[in-house]
Amino acid sequence: EVQLVESGGGLVQPGGSLRLSCAASGLTFSSYWMHWVRQAPGKGLVWVSRITNDGTGTSYADSVKGRFTISRDNAKNTLYLQMNSLRAEDTAVYYCAREGGGEVAFDCWGQGTLVTVSS
Amino acid sequence: DIQMAQSPSTLSASVGDRVTITCRASQGINSWLAWYQQKPGKAPKLLIYKASSLESGVPSRFSGSGSGTEFTLTISSLQPDDFATYYCQQYNGYSRTFGQGTKLEIK
Numbered sequence: 001e002v003q004l005v006e007s008g009g010g011l012v013q014p015g016g017s018l019r020l021s022c023a024a025s026g027l028t029f030s031s032y033w034m035h036w037v038r039q040a041p042g043k044g045l046v047w048v049s050r051i052t053n054d055g056t057g058t059s060y061a062d063s064v065k066g067r068f069t070i071s072r073d074n075a076k077n078t079l080y081l082q083m084n085s086l087r088a089e090d091t092a093v094y095y096c097a098r099e100g101g102g103e104v105a106f107d108c109w110g111q112g113t114l115v116t117v118s119s
Numbered sequence: 120d121i122q123m124a125q126s127p128s129t130l131s132a133s134v135g136d137r138v139t140i141t142c143r144a145s146q147g148i149n150s151w152l153a154w155y156q157q158k159p160g161k162a163p164k165l166l167i168y169k170a171s172s173l174e175s176g177v178p179s180r181f182s183g184s185g186s187g188t189e190f191t192l193t194i195s196s197l198q199p200d201d202f203a204t205y206y207c208q209q210y211n212g213y214s215r216t217f218g219q220g221t222k223l224e225i226k
Contacts, residue, residue, distance in 0.1 A: 035215065045155075045163065045206050047215040059213040062120070095162055103169040105153035105210050109162035 002026040002108045004096050009113030016086050016117070022079040022096030022110055030054070030074040033099040035106065036081050038092035038115075048094070049081065064090075086117045121145055121209050125218030131226040136197045140221045142190045142207035151211040154183055154192045157220075158203045166205075167192065197223075 008020040022034070036048040049060045049070040058070050069082040079096050093112040100107035122145040132138050142152065150170035155163035165174045167183035170190055180195040194201055202225050207218040 037217075044220040045157070045208075045217040047208075047217060050213070050215065057213070061214070099210070100168075103172065104174075105165060105168045105208060106155070106163070107165050107168075107174065109164075111162060 002098070004098065004108060004110035006094065006096055006110040006113040009094065009115045011116045011118065012086055013119050014087060014117055017082070017084045018086065018115060020081040020083065020094055020096075020113060020115070022081075024077045024079065024098075027098070027108075029072075029077040031101065034070075034072060034079045035097045035099060036068075036070060036079075037095045037097055037106075037109075038090075039095070039112075040089075040092040043092075046092075050099070051079070083115070086115075088117050091115060091117045120214060121148060121211065121216050123207055123209055123216050123218040125207050125221055127221060128219065129222045129224060131224045132197055133226045134197050134199060138194050138197060138223065140192045140205055140207075142185075142192070142218050144188045144190075144209055147187045148209045148211040150186045151209055152183070152185065152190045153208045153210060154181075155206045155208065156201075156203045157206065163206065 003025045005023045012018050035050045051058050051070045055072050067085045071080045095112045096110045097106040098108040124143045152170045154167040157163040166177050171183045182193050205221045209216050
């Protein structure tokens with residue numbers, strides 16, 4: 001069974017940093033592009049970032065560009081999101097998601113981890 | 120960046136109804152369009168990919184159509200388990216964008 005499990009969320013002050021992790025199991029992790037998606041309380045889904053299967057290509061939403069960094073360790077089957085200069089508007093549940101091979105979109109999601117940015 | 124406009128934002132319907140949700144892309148995305156269902160406190164679930172392909176295990180009452188900039192999700196006969204929020208998503212190019220969501224409520 002494919003599983004994605006996020007961790008690392010919590011309460012952080014504005015301007016602070018946090019690193020999220022997404023541990024993958026039950027899949028050949030190194031074969032897939034991976035993404036981070038967030039959802040502020042009571043709001044819709046917002047795509048944050050993606051990384052290619054080998055880690056050489058990354059993209060970011062304009063709202064996080066220059067502050068967030070996506071990375072992966074294929075030997076550890078783990079995806080990361082380093083979040084710096086955090087703002088109140090970054091408060092959200094953060095999901096990692098697998099983009100399925102071929103024509104498939106985000107076919108597997110983690111349960112999410114809550115990041116709260118507040119003083 | 121490609122923007123996705125989804126409508127309506129809220130839809131009230133009854134069990135057994137046929138409902139349609141629309142998604143418009145700000146530029147052509149061929150058929151790189153997916154639909155997701157999300158229930159409160161849960162991660163989204165993929166329903167449709169490549170505009171009209173049904174994800175494995177998803178009931179056949181769900182269907183998708185469209186290409187280019189106009190897409191629809193249709194539920195042929197609403198079941199109690201279908202009341203949830205639905206999102207479209209484009210996956211053309213290197214970035215991804217979601218629509219703002221449609222909350223499907225019980226009338």
